[in-house]
Amino acid sequence: MFAITIRRSFVNNILKTRNLSTLAQDVRSDSTFRIPLIDFSNFRNAKSYGEKRRVADEVVNGFKEVGFVYLTGHGIPKETIDQAFSQSAALFRLPAQTKETIAWDDPRANRGYVKIGRERVTQSADAEEIAALRAQAPDFKETMEIGRDWDPVWKNKWSQEKSVPGFKQTMLSFFQTCHELHSIVMRSVALGLNLDENFFDDKIDEQCHNLRLLSYPAVQRSLLSKEGQARAGAHSDYGTLTLLFQDSVGGLEVQNPHTKHFQPATPIPGTIVINAGDLLARWSNDVFRSTLHRVVAPAAQKISNTESMTPSRQSIAFFCNPNFDTNIECLPTCTDALRPSKYDPVTTEQYIVGRLAATYS
Numbered sequence: 001m002f003a004i005t006i007r008r009s010f011v012n013n014i015l016k017t018r019n020l021s022t023l024a025q026d027v028r029s030d031s032t033f034r035i036p037l038i039d040f041s042n043f044r045n046a047k048s049y050g051e052k053r054r055v056a057d058e059v060v061n062g063f064k065e066v067g068f069v070y071l072t073g074h075g076i077p078k079e080t081i082d083q084a085f086s087q088s089a090a091l092f093r094l095p096a097q098t099k100e101t102i103a104w105d106d107p108r109a110n111r112g113y114v115k116i117g118r119e120r121v122t123q124s125a126d127a128e129e130i131a132a133l134r135a136q137a138p139d140f141k142e143t144m145e146i147g148r149d150w151d152p153v154w155k156n157k158w159s160q161e162k163s164v165p166g167f168k169q170t171m172l173s174f175f176q177t178c179h180e181l182h183s184i185v186m187r188s189v190a191l192g193l194n195l196d197e198n199f200f201d202d203k204i205d206e207q208c209h210n211l212r213l214l215s216y217p218a219v220q221r222s223l224l225s226k227e228g229q230a231r232a233g234a235h236s237d238y239g240t241l242t243l244l245f246q247d248s249v250g251g252l253e254v255q256n257p258h259t260k261h262f263q264p265a266t267p268i269p270g271t272i273v274i275n276a277g278d279l280l281a282r283w284s285n286d287v288f289r290s291t292l293h294r295v296v297a298p299a300a301q302k303i304s305n306t307e308s309m310t311p312s313r314q315s316i317a318f319f320c321n322p323n324f325d326t327n328i329e330c331l332p333t334c335t336d337a338l339r340p341s342k343y344d345p346v347t348t349e350q351y352i353v354g355r356l357a358a359t360y361s
């Protein structure tokens with residue numbers, strides 16, 4: 001169950017070359033490496049194949065070149081997103097002992113509250129190496145992980161209704177909304193890869209996703225300047241797509257794979273950041289990039305002559321996965337005589353659970 005297949009040489013290379021320094025002033029920008037901004041309403045409301053195809057090509061090019069896109073015209077109302085953010089903030093405001101009663105405890109379930117320091121995201125797949133990193137430089141964040149609520153085996157860990165009234169209902173409905181958007185974006189991916197538009201439909205319909213609420217508390221800047229320390233260390237995501245909703249604080253950075261420099265993914269109001277994950281890169285024979293990203297300290301506020309505070313930040317990530325029993329083997333249009341398939345087939349469950357088991361303490 002915990003077996004994991006990973007590109008070991010790729011991982012080792014990244015670990016050797018990765019720049020672990022994490023303060024925003026390290027960022028050098030490169031104007032040729034830009035996250036494209038795509039108006040997805042042109043796909044959702046398209047009246048012809050040609051209109052759909054134009055957007056699909058933009059989406060696929062974004063994932064090929066950068067691995068990240070900004071989506072506007074996604075159809076999720078601002079009030080829906082605001083409501084999810086305010087309910088998330090209310091959950092994190094609960095006392096630590098209350099949050100501990102719904103603690104995350106099993107990578108197969110991947111549900112519940114994760115306190116600061118428990119997770120250390122990294123590219124390494126080596127449990128010992130990750131444990132050492134976690135001890136030295138844990139991620140400065142707390143999270144709440146939510147899965148499909150009707151899972152036959154794993155139950156979500158809900159706080160008592162009276163502690164955050166409406167939380168469960170808001171999150172279940174947000175989960176459904178994100179699932180629906182992801183399904184349409186995957187249709188654009190299919191078209192852009194010259195597959196039938198509905199190619200992925202029956203491979204991604206069981207909602208094996210993970211809705212993650214993130215809270216990055218205000219922190220003294222000096223604590224984030226330690227070598228290797230970040231709000232979230234450099235990593236790629238594990239699944240197919242991640243829908244990322246961020247507030248206006250900033251700090252998310254994306255690695256330019258050519259220069260290895262990290263560049264800011266500045267919050268743009270009304271947009272959702274979407275990135276391709278490792279499983280989609282693998283499924284597509286590396287036609288898509290699963291780009292490294294991290295969360296660093298944005299501009300800090302001075303609290304004394306020697307110390308400054310980095311403001312708190314909130315985000316919500318919806319990690320999209322294929323059905324757990326979907327066999328991830330090279331997509332038919334991503335291989336030919338000159339591009340043999342690089343990876344052995346693996347099921348979603350084998351891959352994702354293995355990665356999660358290594359990441360948490």
Ligand SMILES: O=C(O)CCC(=O)C(=O)O
Pocket residue numbers: 212214232237244246252293294295315316317
């Ligand atoms: O909080 C963010 O902006 C990014 C979080 C992230 O990359 C993750 O949880 O995988």
Ligand SMILES: [Fe+2]
Pocket residue numbers: 235236237242293
């Ligand atoms: Fe991520």
